Amino acid sequence: MALLSVTVPRVSQVVVASIVVLGIYAVALAIYRLFFHPLAKYPGRLQYKLSSWPLVYQAYTGDRHIWHLKDHEKYGPVVRIAPNTLSFNTASALHTIYGARNANVKKAGFYKTVDVAAGAYSSFTETDREKHAAKRRWMGPVFSADSVKQNEAAIVDVVEQFCETLRPGGTETGTGQWGPKWNASELTTYLGFDIMGSLIFGHDFQSVQRSEHRDLADSILPTFRFLNWVSHLPMAVLIRPFMRTRLFEMAGGKPVADNNRLIDYASREVEARIANTDSSEKEATAGRLDFLSRLVQLEDKRTGWRPTPADLNTECLNMMNAGADPYSGVIAGAIFYLVHNADVLQKATAEVRATFSSTSDIHNGPALNSCTYLYACIEETLRRTAPVPSHLPRAVLAGGLSIDGHDVPARTEVGVSTYALHHEARYFEDPWVFKPERWIESAANPPERIAHARKAFAPFQLGSRQCSGKHLAYLQLKLTLAHVLWRFELRVAPGEMGRGAGGKGLGVGRERVDEFQLWDAFGFARDGPMVEVRDAHY
Ligand SMILES: *[C@@H]1O[C@H](CO)[C@@H](O)[C@H](O)[C@H]1NC(C)=O
Numbered sequence: 287m288a289l290l291s292v293t294v295p296r297v298s299q300v301v302v303a304s305i306v307v308l309g310i311y312a313v314a315l316a317i318y319r320l321f322f323h324p325l326a327k328y329p330g331r332l333q334y335k336l337s338s339w340p341l342v343y344q345a346y347t348g349d350r351h352i353w354h355l356k357d358h359e360k361y362g363p364v365v366r367i368a369p370n371t372l373s374f375n376t377a378s379a380l381h382t383i384y385g386a387r388n389a390n391v392k393k394a395g396f397y398k399t400v401d402v403a404a405g406a407y408s409s410f411t412e413t414d415r416e417k418h419a420a421k422r423r424w425m426g427p428v429f430s431a432d433s434v435k436q437n438e439a440a441i442v443d444v445v446e447q448f449c450e451t452l453r454p455g456g457t458e459t460g461t462g463q464w465g466p467k468w469n470a471s472e473l474t475t476y477l478g479f480d481i482m483g484s485l486i487f488g489h490d491f492q493s494v495q496r497s498e499h500r501d502l503a504d505s506i507l508p509t510f511r512f513l514n515w516v517s518h519l520p521m522a523v524l525i526r527p528f529m530r531t532r533l534f535e536m537a538g539g540k541p542v543a544d545n546n547r548l549i550d551y552a553s554r555e556v557e558a559r560i561a562n563t564d565s566s567e568k569e570a571t572a573g574r575l576d577f578l579s580r581l582v583q584l585e586d587k588r589t590g591w592r593p594t595p596a597d598l599n600t601e602c603l604n605m606m607n608a609g610a611d612p613y614s615g616v617i618a619g620a621i622f623y624l625v626h627n628a629d630v631l632q633k634a635t636a637e638v639r640a641t642f643s644s645t646s647d648i649h650n651g652p653a654l655n656s657c658t659y660l661y662a663c664i665e666e667t668l669r670r671t672a673p674v675p676s677h678l679p680r681a682v683l684a685g686g687l688s689i690d691g692h693d694v695p696a697r698t699e700v701g702v703s704t705y706a707l708h709h710e711a712r713y714f715e716d717p718w719v720f721k722p723e724r725w726i727e728s729a730a731n732p733p734e735r736i737a738h739a740r741k742a743f744a745p746f747q748l749g750s751r752q753c754s755g756k757h758l759a760y761l762q763l764k765l766t767l768a769h770v771l772w773r774f775e776l777r778v779a780p781g782e783m784g785r786g787a788g789g790k791g792l793g794v795g796r797e798r799v800d801e802f803q804l805w806d807a808f809g810f811a812r813d814g815p816m817v818e819v820r821d822a823h824y
Contacts, residue, residue: 319369324695330357330366338368338520345515348805351675352795354703358710364692371699373677374689375710377742380702382689383680385748390687394679394699422754424586424593425601428577429754434761436575438650440484441762445769446645448477448494452774452819464818467779470621471614471786471812478614479503481762482606487555488576502551505544506611511807512538552602556582556595578602609755611809612673613762619671620663620767622786622802622815623720625778630722631771634663638771639822648768650761657768662722664763668745669708670720676806677701678747704744705804713742718798774819786814 316336320326326335333340334357344350357365358375367373374383383389392415427433452473454465476493479502483491493499535543559582581601585592593601624631637659642648655661679699687694694700709717714724727733746753753759770776778785788798796803804810 323369325366325370325372325698328364328366328372329361334365334367335369338371338518341368341371342515342518342520345518345676345806348511348807348811349793349795350677350806351703351705351804352806354676355706355709356795358706363690368699370697371679371701372689372692372694373706374700374702375706376690376702377707377713379689379700380707380742380744381748382687383700383702384678384744389680390683390685391680391700392683394681420586420589420591421597421601423588424584424591425581425754427584428580429758431757433575433577433580434758435650437485437758438761438765441481441765442648442769444477444481444484444490444494445766447492448473448480448766449645449769449773451494452770454820462820464777464820467782467816467818469813470815470817471618474614474617474621475507475611476500476503477617477766478610479506479606481613482610484576485609485758486577486602486605487552488579489555501540501544502548503610505540505542505548506607507807507809507811508540509538509542509545510607510611510809511805511811512542514806514808548606549599549603552606553595553599556598556602560595560598577605605755608753609758613759615804615810615812616664616667616671616673616759616763617766618786618812618815619802620667620763621770621776621817623667623670624663624771625776625815625817626787626800627720630663630720631776634660634722634767635771635775635822638768642768642772645769645772648765648772650765654764654768657764658726659722660764660767660771662725664760664767665725665743666720666722669714669743671802671804671810672704672708672745673809674747675705675804675810676703702744707742707744710742713739718801720800770819773822775822776817776819779816779818782814782816785816786812 319335323335331340341350344353354367354373354375357367357373363375363379365373365375374380383391452465452468454463473494479493479499480491483489491499491503493503535546555578559578578598581593581598624634637657641653641657648654679701682694682696682698682700684696686696687700689700708714711717724731724739725736727736746756746759784799786802788796788801788803790797792803802812802815804812
């Protein structure tokens, strides 16, 4: 009894004191953030000014891009979206933050969490500017025109196999019948994975055709959905050491475990190439060197930097992640907008069929480049369905940065959301209409207007951080669509109208029934459309 009467008050006193101290701290922090913080003068929702948890939640639900857009609609071109973060929505801010080579920013800490799982930072996630530059130089030859030319046949091969798989009945000659319906988001995920597998590792995964490797392809997006919000956690730095442990696999579930198998696969391939270059020599004499075989042999010409196995491993995974899923998402988006816009589909198809007399003529070159309408469809899809719809955060360095006349202090995170900017009426008239014509010069659409729009168009980012695989991505998109449109008529499967589109009940900002929905995950998750094809030539 005596013992209790002594200890109980003590424990409760400690608890009460802690609550009081924490309470005072929270109130003081709130007052500071609202009134005395360097960003206090910028508009934004109250909850954003107080805490970065709303941003974590938006990342968790995949709605970050939607909120970026809504916030700019409500507050104008600059919004404080977290205590320490500003979002901008102008072409000039886009160029100041991402375009200028010497912009006084670096990639924010977010990147450090995203691919540290593989054991090193890649040319994409490396936040140190010098190291990043060396890696970009080292990687350069992989995406050179010469390399792309060598690898075109591999892309076409995978695309043709994909088309063969779609063929109704899978017969030699077409039947004129509509084939079974397929989920464009799903099958193109495997298509993208197979193309990148072939380009990077020289390995034909055949996940479009066979189910054995699908779990590897399936792991990429869910893993990014998970990493995407985890990386936004205020204490993400504490999580990094656990990223390749059992604990993390348990938290992330099957996708993370599957993704770790992909990491292991890449690391075995890297070891095999380092141990034995025979196979790559064989390939080289056959006129084709996969990306990994090239990378093993390269060094940075300026600094002499050579990659460690961990660097090679990370880079392969980075190319896999950056090359497969965004392409897949954009192709799914293109198919969505084509089957939902009959006149666009008709025009693009007519152009491709008038340009090529058979699929074997479809190559990178003047004929493909003359397909201006097809190219405009790709641009318009990239506008509506930007591969990275939300902020790629940048941290302002010492000395600050002037953005649109605002003196932004050091350590502030800044960003522009491509989804928000690409739907801004100041740059794109009728932003919610899918209109390839906006990219084509005509009497009604003079070059100045196109140039004005292009300033606010950055599906692959800009400047020194621009996606290295941009030209390769365009080639893949053109080849894929040209092949599919040449061979097939396409339609939404009966009864499946609306799959992948917005609608009531999908939440704020997802009401448009003619918009392909994206769930932000660094790249984005998506659904449908459910489509059918039939042979156009039989
Ligand atoms: C279509 O595929 C996507 C991506 O794999 C998936 O999330 C979605 O549930 C699928 N939809 C249907 C109707 O099967």
